[in-house]
Amino acid sequence: MDSVQIGLLGCGTVGAGVVDLLAKRSGRILELTGLRPQIKRILVRDLEKPRALSIDRALLTNCVDDILNDPEIAVIIETIGGTSPAHAFVMRALEAGKHVITANKDMIAQHGDEILAAAARTQTDVLFEAAVGGAIPLIRPLKECLTANVITDLQGILNGTTNYILSKMTATGAEFGDVLQEAQDLGYAESDPSSDVDGLDAARKLAILASIAFSTRVRLGDIDVRGIRSITAADVRYASEMGAVIKLLATGSNEAGHVHLRVGPSLVPKDHPLARVDDAFNALFVHGDAAGDLMFFGRGAGSLPTASAIVGDVIEVLRNMRLGVSGRLTPAPNSSKPVNEREPAPAAHFIRLEVGDKPGVFAQMAALFAQKSISMESVVQRRLNPLAAEIAIVTHDVSAGVLARAMKELQSLPDVVAVHNVLPVLKGDSTS
Ligand SMILES: NC(=O)c1ccc[n+]([C@@H]2O[C@H](COP(=O)([O-])OP(=O)(O)OC[C@H]3O[C@@H](n4cnc5c(N)ncnc54)[C@H](OP(=O)(O)O)[C@@H]3O)[C@@H](O)[C@H]2O)c1
Structure with a gap:
């Protein structure tokens, strides 16, 4: 029985979940692929930090060369986050012919073109299902199952922190600042919450989804982004009296080759399915010309939910290795459409x-x-x-x-x- 050596970059919330889930599913992965994935080394910043008992400390290293220069390691799972040094590590891994699985939306939104081009050149797989929507399958349905459609609309709740804050404001009538403080105390929001509350995290995810759904290259700067800091208890109360809730929506439309992309607070009528997506849940509404309306819903973050998407990608990489078809499924956008160059469609x-x-x-x-x-x-x-x-x-x-x-x-x-x-x-x- 063949084993495949894996290098795990990062062992925080997501990385530790990957270690646990890979161990738990090793028998099933063997059944599905005929291969047994084995984590050979784990890169961390701090070797002394306390870790879960399931982490074998003998595998830890703080030297990335131990992983990237090891010819036996065929697959890299990147769960460091941010663009530096993750982007440089991923490029080195691809150049060394290693397949890459990542949960990193910042890196994919910013450097996706370069990473996918490197993967095509080196005939390696780059998979990033976990980068958008945590456990929810979004990338694969858009790039595979729905390719017979022209996707005309995407409407998503893609950031759990802001959805938690807005859900709490709706349920309690509290002001934004008070709920943010509470979310920070509970660990649901970062001490610097700007990437979430100013809409950038959702915009990065929208850039990734829209690139695939609309077959075009979307840059973060193309998206019209507004956060939720200006939303008050009064807005929430009036919205409710008028039959709606306020949500941070990421929306994309693709009409006659023109793409419109926006992230910002919006009123969602209470009878719309997205109005019932509360707390840390995420959802994406998709309209395809043949499929009609679809909605994807689930846990957008968390250790095991995110590991679920990553381990799904590991299984796909192993299958591709087994079949000798690595590097054939990279979703490189093949066209460039104007983004936000026209007025959006009229709206209430x-x-x-x-x-x-x-x-x-x-x-x-x-x-x-x-x-x-x-x-x-x-x-x-x-x-x-x-x-x-x-x-x-x-x-x-x-x-x-x-x-x-x-x-x-x-x-x-x-x-x-x-x-x-x-x-x-x-x-x-x-x-x-
Ligand atoms: N958390 C979620 O629910 C979630 C959901 C979807 C996607 N993601 C994405 O998953 C990625 C990881 O998130 P996370 O929440 O797991 O982060 P995290 O808990 O902060 O873990 C980051 C890990 O990377 C290591 N690390 C950071 N910088 C490093 C460096 N320069 N060199 C070596 N190791 C370094 C850290 O080492 P130490 O342990 O030694 O500090 C830690 O083990 C991010 O891209 C995030 O956007 C997260």
């Missing part, structure tokens, strides 16, 4: 503003909306104090340009104190 919007509590203010606002042909679907008005009132509006579909001009004029009306938030509203039915 939620607007929350504060006005002087005087007669005629609402009429002024309504006149401005009528002049711009913006019609209102629902309006809630509440007195804040004897001098000020708050108005929340949901419009019917309006183009981004018309809306931006209307908001500028609205701000300049003498009795409008501030326009606090303007958020798109997801259509109740993703196909309409």
